Amino acid sequence: MDRDDYLRSRLDEYIWLKSVDAGVSRKRFLQILATMIGATAVGGLAKPAPAQSGSLNFTNTFKTKESNILKPLPPGYISHSKGTLEMNWGSMYGRGYIVPNDWFYVHNRNTPPPFDPSTWRLRVEGTGVSTPSSFTYDDIISMPSISVTCAIECAANGRRFFEEVYNQPLSVAGARWRLGAIGVAEWTGVPLGLLLERVGLKSTAVDVLVQGADIDSLQKQKSKFSTVVPIAKALLDNSLVVYAMNGEPLPPDHGQPCRVIFPGWGGNANVKWIERIEVSETPIYTQWVTKQMVLVGSDYPPTAPYKGELITYQNVKSAFELAWPAIISAGYYLLRGRSWSGKGKIVRVEVSLDGGKTWQLARLREPNFPFAWVRWDIDWNPVPGEYSLQARATDNLGNTQPTTVPWNNFGLLYGGIVSHPVKVQA
Ligand SMILES: Nc1nc2c(c(=O)[nH]1)N[C@H]1C(S)=C(S)[C@@H](COP(=O)(O)O)O[C@H]1N2
Ligand SMILES: [Mo]
Numbered sequence: 021m022d023r024d025d026y027l028r029s030r031l032d033e034y035i036w037l038k039s040v041d042a043g044v045s046r047k048r049f050l051q052i053l054a055t056m057i058g059a060t061a062v063g064g065l066a067k068p069a070p071a072q073s074g075s076l077n078f079t080n081t082f083k084t085k086e087s088n089i090l091k092p093l094p095p096g097y098i099s100h101s102k103g104t105l106e107m108n109w110g111s112m113y114g115r116g117y118i119v120p121n122d123w124f125y126v127h128n129r130n131t132p133p134p135f136d137p138s139t140w141r142l143r144v145e146g147t148g149v150s151t152p153s154s155f156t157y158d159d160i161i162s163m164p165s166i167s168v169t170c171a172i173e174c175a176a177n178g179r180r181f182f183e184e185v186y187n188q189p190l191s192v193a194g195a196r197w198r199l200g201a202i203g204v205a206e207w208t209g210v211p212l213g214l215l216l217e218r219v220g221l222k223s224t225a226v227d228v229l230v231q232g233a234d235i236d237s238l239q240k241q242k243s244k245f246s247t248v249v250p251i252a253k254a255l256l257d258n259s260l261v262v263y264a265m266n267g268e269p270l271p272p273d274h275g276q277p278c279r280v281i282f283p284g285w286g287g288n289a290n291v292k293w294i295e296r297i298e299v300s301e302t303p304i305y306t307q308w309v310t311k312q313m314v315l316v317g318s319d320y321p322p323t324a325p326y327k328g329e330l331i332t333y334q335n336v337k338s339a340f341e342l343a344w345p346a347i348i349s350a351g352y353y354l355l356r357g358r359s360w361s362g363k364g365k366i367v368r369v370e371v372s373l374d375g376g377k378t379w380q381l382a383r384l385r386e387p388n389f390p391f392a393w394v395r396w397d398i399d400w401n402p403v404p405g406e407y408s409l410q411a412r413a414t415d416n417l418g419n420t421q422p423t424t425v426p427w428n429n430f431g432l433l434y435g436g437i438v439s440h441p442v443k444v445q446a
Contacts, residue, residue: 087099088129088130089104089128091126094122097200100195103128106200107200107201107203109340109343112358117204119204121268125174125200127174127288128273130234135272135276135293137158137277140157142154142155142160143295144215144296144297145297146225146300148299149222151220152219160261160263163210165208166208166257166260171202171204171360171362172287173287174197175288175433176431177201177287177434178201178435179432179434180197182428182434183196183431185425192429192430192431198344199337199339200339201287202360202393206266206267207265212254212255215297225251227250227299227300227304229298232291232293233293234293243306244295246291247289247308247313248306253282253285258281261278262275263277278294284333284362285334285362286432315328315428316328317426317427318427319428320426328428331432334360334363335363336414336421336435337359337421337434338358338411339438340356340357340411342409345442347443348445349446350403350446353401354397355371355398355409357396360392360413362391363415363417363419364390364419365389365391365415366388366414366415367415368413369384369396371396371411371412372411374407376410382397382398390416405443406443407444409439409442410440411438421437422436424436
């Protein structure tokens with residue numbers, strides 16, 4: 021038995037065990053396996069497709085042929101549009117630090133492009149490198165790698181609260197997320213700085229553009245989805261070209277075969293299905309960055325060429341591990357939640373059970389990684405009634421959650437205190 025066959029047999033066994041756990045018959049298991057091997061074989065090694073292995077018990081209530089999302093819709097998850105899947109905070113109650121791949125929120129502008137490991141290439145080029153090169157999938161996974169546990173959060177997470185608080189509609193078409201456009205995972209990949217060294221990064225490089233394989237259909241001038249980061253961000257130790265998520269090959273919906281992560285930055289910076297990296301000696305201004313990744317409103321004076329204040333790092337937010345609205349029974353309840361900051365780590369969380377009149381400190385639980393989140397809890401013994409729960413977190417730089425947030429036209433970066441409606445029944 022050669023090495024690939026050996027690994028393949030181990031993998032089959034692993035998936036079989038998972039299937040047994042999920043109550044799947046041998047016949048159904050073999051059917052699933054057949055589809056997987058045909059669809060996702062990587063150099064003779066079948067990929068353990070997470071959507072199949074961990075979510076066999078999920079019933080998909082929304083997905084249609086129109087959906088841009090391949091994985092099934094987990095229970096209680098919300099689809100705002102064909103490319104969005106919002107995490108159900110209620111399902112995270114009492115769970116571990118990491119969001120399983122099947123449960124991770126999705127923001128796809130397009131259907132994940134097909135991946136063929138024999139033809140896939142990542143081109144690294146531009147005036148900022150001396151030896152432009154193409155890397156194969158095997159090249160990438162053979163390079164030194166590290167694993168980083170951090171969040172990815174859509175810059176529009178919390179968008180709905182602008183409309184609710186200001187009682188005024190936003191003029192953009194984007195998803196009306198509550199707080200579920202965030203997840204924390206362990207990302208494994210090659211430090212981007214190492215890849216850039218291999219292609220002879222010049223000391224004069226200033227900007228890095230990362231491009232996906234999908235067309236950004238929302239742009240007037242149709243182009244591939246991309247983002248731009250300054251070279252300083254690209255060279256940080258935790259900026260990665262990622263190929264594994266929570267120990268499994270990157271699932272199609274999350275960027276198969278490779279995506280980038282730029283911890284702390286708005287979700288869109290973490291480009292999926294990457295195919296080209298351009299390093300430039302001159303600043304790169306794309307439409308996406310100058311016109312869309314900006315806060316536009318009277319509180320945000322524009323600085324040319326940006327149409328508003330450019331978004332980079334995410335802000336501080338908190339969420340309760342509760343459905344929205346939540347209905348619970350009277351009696352002792354361990355109230356749980358999570359808080360996070362794109363700029364560092366959370367050092368304090370206060371909770372109000374009476375709509376902001378009185379506050380108490382929550383207990384923070386380990387681990388508490390920067391650019392990820394911290395889990396916290398408090399004891400609660402409510403009598404029947406209607407409650408408005410609030411949480412306010414503060415990070416190590418002193419950033420905290422304000423009561424009011426200035427309006428911006430696209431509804432980005434809502435970091436204010438949110439009132440979570442809870443009904444306690446007798
Ligand atoms: N190529 C490509 N990359 C992309 C996107 C996309 O539509 N196409 N969406 C971005 C946005 S807006 C977000 S919030 C994150 C979502 O990552 P996830 O779906 O893995 O949670 O991916 C980013 N990367
Ligand atoms: Mo997003």
